[in-house]
């Protein structure tokens with residue numbers, strides 16, 4: 001909101017780092033002219049997506065430095081999200097006011113960035129506190145130069161794209177390793193968007209004799225079955241009904257100590273690969289566990305990206321992902337409905353629902369604090 005000539009009332013949604021249920025909205029006055037005079041840019045964040053992935057950023061905020069992208073006052077954190085913004089003020093040559101930007105933002109109405117390495121396609125926020133953080137999060141896309149951008153698909157892009165690149169890479173990693181000898185892949189937290197993307201990517205690979213089984217909670221079973229993306233859907237309380245003699249790999253988006261333990265105790269040495277990816281069940285996150293079967297390993301997407309850049313050469317990965325992305329977009333049109341949420345109170349309510357796992361899996365949340 002512009003309160004006086006060039007002066008902006010910027011709102012930021014913050015959580016307590018030691019208790020993610022406690023939230024507040026902080027207001028600060030930003031002077032657009034001063035931002036431009038300092039050679040920086042003021043981005044007005046039009047909207048951003050919120051899924052369990054962002055809650056995982058918060059749950060791992062200290063361990064994995066997610067709190068360091070958008071610093072807040074002592075004890076509080078600004079959760080990173082993916083979204084779209086418009087340049088509202090700029091002192092940066094070649095980055096005009098009005099330009100549309102896609103990237104990593106706080107849950108806020110505005111962000112001041114210090115663009116460096118400005119090219120036709122992107123720029124990098126060179127703010128001192130972001131140096132040393134993973135480059136992928138510091139890079140902002142100038143959508144006018146992105147051939148894949150479509151204004152009417154902004155919601156799908158910000159909700160799904162950051163998730164399903166990982167889905168694509170996991171499917172590729174498993175295939176690249178002959179599925180470690182597994183004849184079935186179990187996908188834990190099967191109703192999550194990352195899992196649905198994975199199921200679709202595995203299906204696209206068309207591996208003969210490989211079964212893809214979705215594991216989910218009772219309440220989400222009907223939805224998961226309805227997507228038609230898994231060969232079989234099993235609820236968490238029915239893990240014991242699965243044939244324990246089948247060599248099995250699992251991909252775990254839930255991170256739950258209870259579920260991981262149940263899987264290893266059931267399949268024992270027939271767990272031939274255990275791939276940990278996420279923590280949707282953030283209240284029950286597993287640490288190191290002494291269990292039968294393959295030792296769980298965290299999936300590290302940059303390793304597979306680097307390998308495929310080597311194998312496929314420049315543009316090879318992007319070209320292959322573009323095919324998967326087109327299929328995921330078409331598929332998501334059948335199982336995801338976008339819900340727009342505006343204003344401080346509604347954003348707070350949507351955050352709490354996401355935190356508690358109370359957002360229906362067919363919903364894609366798009367929030368705005370403007």
Ligand SMILES: NC(=O)c1ccc[n+]([C@@H]2O[C@H](COP(=O)([O-])OP(=O)(O)OC[C@H]3O[C@@H](n4cnc5c(N)ncnc54)[C@H](OP(=O)(O)O)[C@@H]3O)[C@@H](O)[C@H]2O)c1
Pocket residue numbers: 050051052053054056057162163164166188189190191192193194195215216217220253254277278279280281282299301354355356357358360361
């Ligand atoms: N490491 C990486 O590079 C990477 C990349 C992408 C995603 N991920 C991870 O993958 C996971 C899925 O993310 P997403 O954004 O795709 O999720 P999402 O679509 O928002 O997933 C929602 C589902 O997660 C489960 N869930 C959510 N909150 C819960 C809670 N409080 N308690 C119990 N279950 C809860 C429920 O599934 P069920 O009922 O089926 O369990 C729910 O339907 C996240 O942990 C994310 O961090 C990691």
